[in-house]
Amino acid sequence: MxxxxxxxxxxxxxxxxxxxxxxxxxxxxxxxxxxxxxxxxxxxxxDLTALPWDPLVPSEAGLGIGATCTISELYACALPAEWIAAPLFAKSCEAFLSSFKVWSAATVGGNICMSLPAGPMITLTVALEARYEIWAADGSARTVDALSFVTGDNENILAPGEILRRIDIPAHALRKRTAHRRFSLTRLGRSTVFLIGTQTPGTRDLLLTVTAGTTRPLRIGFDTLPDDRTLRQRLDDLPSDIWFDDPNGTPGHRRHLTQHFAEEIRRELMAGGPG
Incomplete structure (x- = not known):
């Protein structure tokens, strides 16, 4: 246009x-x-693409992602074998409602800053406990937890003149076992719900990230894997106004799907399914 x-x-x-x-x-x-x-x-x-921001910077500390990294670059990146959460990168890229042409232009930072419930880069980075580096107009910088960045549908914490510069995913999160579930009304449609569960190797913990079905991302943590009743109760306790409503799903539909897929994720990690 x-x-x-x-x-x-x-x-x-x-x-x-x-x-x-x-x-x-x-x-x-x-x-x-x-x-x-x-x-x-x-x-x-x-135009931010003229700035010399490296798209992907792996290190012992984890993975740094420049805000102007394209979806194509993220999808094609080769990550260390010990980062067993790496398959989530491809799955999240594939959750875009877009063609390969859009992948070559769309950026990780752009998807995050749009702050839509179905933004898959939000799902990925919140689930992997990322932190965002934000530059202010006065030259200062601050770092925030990915979970706190999006505050509602198409809403976030950026003030006028602020810019998302970088996303940092810690190595400990990249070493976690993962399970994910996603639902859309059509095979290539926008996500109605997108859930990711992660588990620290050698433990029975669970960190469940809930997105797309809610107006902002949620993370629910357990020190040990809960039983099905406890997990359902935690989801039932979420505020009723957190559930998103649009043509892709009613709040009740999204809540039902979230409960269903959360239980599948719990069982998969409990059984030691694919990492």
């Missing part, structure tokens, strides 16, 4: 682009959403 209100595109922004932020600006990464709808309040785009 042509954006007729745009009067300037900054192709070579400063290393800290937030210092030059003005009302009517927008960060441009893949632009897969930005160019898909009218943007009447925008007048200038600041």
């Amino acid at each position: 042509d954006l007729h209100t745009i009067t300037e595109v900054v192709r070579r922004p400063a290393a800290r682009p937030g210092a030059d932020w003005h009302p009517g600006d927008a960060w441009l990464a893949g632009g897969t959403w930005l160019y898909s709808v009218e943007q009447p309040d925008l007048h200038r785009l600041i």
